[in-house]
Amino acid sequence: MSPAPPIPARIDTFGLTDTGKVRSQNEDQFLLASLDKSLSLQHTSLPDPEALGQFGRASAQLFIVADGVGGVAGGQLASGTAVQALAEYIGRTAGCYYNYDVDVENEFLEQLERAVERAHERVRAFAGKGQGPATTVTMVTLVWPRAYVIHVGDSRGYYLRQGRLRQFTRDQTMGELLVDEGVVTEEQARSSRLDNVLASAVGGDLHPSIGLVDLQYDDSLLLCTDGLTKHVSDDQITEALQQGESAEQICRQLVTAALEDGGTDNVTVVVGRMNPPT
Amino acid sequence: MIQKKVCMVGVSGAGKTSLVRQFVHSKFSEKYHSTVGVKIDRKQVDIDGTEVNLLLWDLEGRDERQTLQASYLRGSAGLIYVVDGTRRETYEQVFELRDVATEAAGAVPSVVAVNKADLADQWRVGEDQLQALDEQGWHRFTTSAKTGEGVEDAFRWLAAATLQGGKA
Numbered sequence: 001m002s003p004a005p006p007i008p009a010r011i012d013t014f015g016l017t018d019t020g021k022v023r024s025q026n027e028d029q030f031l032l033a034s035l036d037k038s039l040s041l042q043h044t045s046l047p048d049p050e051a052l053g054q055f056g057r058a059s060a061q062l063f064i065v066a067d068g069v070g071g072v073a074g075g076q077l078a079s080g081t082a083v084q085a086l087a088e089y090i091g092r093t094a095g096c097y098y099n100y101d102v103d104v105e106n107e108f109l110e111q112l113e114r115a116v117e118r119a120h121e122r123v124r125a126f127a128g129k130g131q132g133p134a135t136t137v138t139m140v141t142l143v144w145p146r147a148y149v150i151h152v153g154d155s156r157g158y159y160l161r162q163g164r165l166r167q168f169t170r171d172q173t174m175g176e177l178l179v180d181e182g183v184v185t186e187e188q189a190r191s192s193r194l195d196n197v198l199a200s201a202v203g204g205d206l207h208p209s210i211g212l213v214d215l216q217y218d219d220s221l222l223l224c225t226d227g228l229t230k231h232v233s234d235d236q237i238t239e240a241l242q243q244g245e246s247a248e249q250i251c252r253q254l255v256t257a258a259l260e261d262g263g264t265d266n267v268t269v270v271v272g273r274m275n276p277p278t
Numbered sequence: 279m280i281q282k283k284v285c286m287v288g289v290s291g292a293g294k295t296s297l298v299r300q301f302v303h304s305k306f307s308e309k310y311h312s313t314v315g316v317k318i319d320r321k322q323v324d325i326d327g328t329e330v331n332l333l334l335w336d337l338e339g340r341d342e343r344q345t346l347q348a349s350y351l352r353g354s355a356g357l358i359y360v361v362d363g364t365r366r367e368t369y370e371q372v373f374e375l376r377d378v379a380t381e382a383a384g385a386v387p388s389v390v391a392v393n394k395a396d397l398a399d400q401w402r403v404g405e406d407q408l409q410a411l412d413e414q415g416w417h418r419f420t421t422s423a424k425t426g427e428g429v430e431d432a433f434r435w436l437a438a439a440t441l442q443g444g445k446a
Contacts, residue, residue, distance in 0.1 A: 102283055102353025106333060109318065146349075149315070164343070168314040180307040213315030214349050 008144035009217050009274035011061055014247035016270075018255050020227055021263035027068035027075030028225050028268040029083045035060040035091065035141075061142040062090060065155050065268050067225040069198065070133030078123045078133035082202045085119035086139060109210060112141060112150050116208050123203035134203035138169055138223050142272070145216065151209045153198050155268075156229060159213060160220040160241040165234055168213050172200035217276040224254075227267030231258040247271040279322075281331045282440045284433075285351055287379050288360035289368045290339030293393040296423035297360060298336050301433050306424045313338045316350055325438045332437055346375055348382035355440040357388040358432065363420075364394050366402040373414075387439035388417070391432050395422035 019026040036059045041049055066083050068075030093111055116137060126132060136153025149157060154171040170176065174197040175189030189195055200207040215221065220241045228237075236257055244250030251269045258267040286294035295313055299305050302321045317336040322329060335354070340346050351357075357379055362368040372390060379388075390411055392403060411418050417435065421428035 103281070105353070106281055106283070147315075166314045170311060180309055181305070182308060210318045211316055212318070212350075214347060 006145055007277045008059065009215070010277055011142070012247045012273040012275055013061065013063070014251045014271055015063075015065075015268070016248075016251040016255050017266065017268040018227075018259065018263070020266050021259060023266055025073075025076060026266045027079055028227065028266040029064075029066045029068070029076075029079040030223075030268050030270050031062065031064040031083050031087055032270060032272075033062040033087060033091075035062060059144075061140075061272065062087065063140040063142070063221065063223055063270050063272060065136075065138050065223045065225055065270055066202075067136040067153065067155050067227075067266070067268070068133060069135065069201065070203075074126075074133030075135070077126060078135040078203050081123050081126065082119040082135045082137055085122040086115050086137065089115040089118045090141065108143075109148065112139075112148055113208060113210060115139075116150050116152065116202065117206070120202045120206045126203075132203060134198070134201035136198065136225070137202050140221065140223065142215070142221075145214050147213045147215050147221065149209075149211045149213065151211070152206060153201050154195075155223065155225045158222045158224075158237065159215065160222070160238060161216060161218075163238070163242060165238040165241070167234075168211060170209065171195070172207065172209065173197060174199050215274055217274055219274045220250075221272040221274070222250075223270040225266065225268040227263075227265035228254060228258050228269055230265060231261035231263070231267075241271070244271075247273050279329050279331050280441070281333060282355040282437065283333045283335060283353055284356045284358060284436060284440070285335045285337055285354045285379070285383070286358050286360060287337055287346065287351075287375055288339055289362075289365075289371050289375075290341040290344070292339060292360040292362040292365075292368050293391075293421075293423045294339060294358075294360045295336050297358070297391060297393065297421060297429055297432075298334050300423045300426055300429045302334065304426070306426075321433075323434060323437050325434070325441055328441060330437050330441065332433065340371070340375065346378050348378060351379055351382040354379075354383040354386055356386055356436045357383060358436060359388060359390045359416075361390060361392045361403065362394055363392050363401040363403045364397050366407075369403045369407050387436060387442075389432050389436050389439075390416045390418050391421040391428070392418060393421045393423060395420050395427050396424045 015030040066079035068079030136155040138155040141148045151169040157169040175195035177199040319334045419428045419432035
């Protein structure tokens with residue numbers, strides 16, 4: 001028999017996006033959603049109705065950020081289309097699961113991957129010939145305590161645990177790729193602005209990275225577009241996550257910090273705080 | 279198609295991610311990135327006419343701040359323990375890691391990859407230690423994620439063992 005799922009954290013979530021101080025249009029998008037699969041017991045002759053309790057607790061949280069590229073309207077269209085397609089596909093097919101069987105988990109991972117492929121096809125449908133719009137996507141589907149991560153591009157995902165900030169995504173940029181392959185040094189990549197060119201994008205060359213992290217009570221999760229990390233250091237992010245009183249307050253503090261440092265890009269922040277159950 | 283979850287286990291910096299990258303993409307990078315959580319890759323292999331889809335779970339390496347998280351090992355069909363031949367402590371810790379992993383995953387087939395064969399002149403794991411692994415029943419491969427030496431053999435051997443459900 002599968003073990004009963006652990007009691008989920010009380011998750012405090014918030015998301016915030018801002019056009020910034022330089023761009024005329026916001027091409028970022030974010031989405032926060034909960035997916036619930038529940039059985040509310042009314043009356044039964046079963047001798048052990050408590051065994052059904054796990055169904056009542058099954059739920060998942062969806063966190064997505066996307067940063068569109070490809071011209072004024074194109075980038076916005078790409079990020080919006082991708083986020084909508086992801087939410088639709090996951091809402092319709094993946095949902096959440098509460099069976100801890102490894103085959104079920106593999107199938108769930110495949111569904112998450114297919115969701116990104118579906119978003120990619122949808123964005124490509126707008127592209128026509130030549131270089132069309134594209135978007136980054138960083139998506140976490142949290143089935144407590146496991147956070148499944150699908151990542152494309154250079155938006156980022158972090159979690160904070162006991163004061164230690166850890167980035168669980170790797171930027172998929174041409175700079176990173178060429179440094180990895182030994183073609184250029186990190187310094188050359190930075191000076192040639194290769195770090196600003198995506199090596200993987202929804203709507204472009206798609207190479208999704210898949211991973212997971214098991215979260216704990218009191219952890220904080222943060223997804224953001226590069227409009228934040230261009231201006232706000234890891235130390236500032238750590239401090240905001242540690243000292244913030246709510247997800248909303250943390251988002252506002254971080255976006256404000258990015259704007260005060262110049263706000264050269266659209267900035268989007270999504271935060272989830274894993275409060276222990278009461 | 280048959281799917282098998284295989285977990286990469288070892289201390290931080292032993293070469294787990296590089297071995298997966300070499301096996302899946304035939305690439306190697308000198309740049310080191312520590313894995314956070316688990317990175318998942320897939321590779322399909324043909325074992326005597328049977329197609330097997332290997333789901334490669336590259337687990338964050340153990341270090342002074344990070345323990346091996348048993349929950350990641352649940353449902354594994356096979357395990358690859360990675361020892362860095364140039365760091366004696368990675369050999370010394372593999373026995374303890376095996377105890378933790380066996381408790382979480384059960385007695386599933388496993389191999390030990392003694393990695394960084396391309397740096398053989400810098401090895402701190404000697405013949406005595408390698409022999410000790412053999413004597414304790416480990417199925418051992420000498421590998422180099424850089425040159426590819428032994429990498430395909432280690433993964434394919436494990437894939438075949440998971441089909442047989444045998445122990446290593």
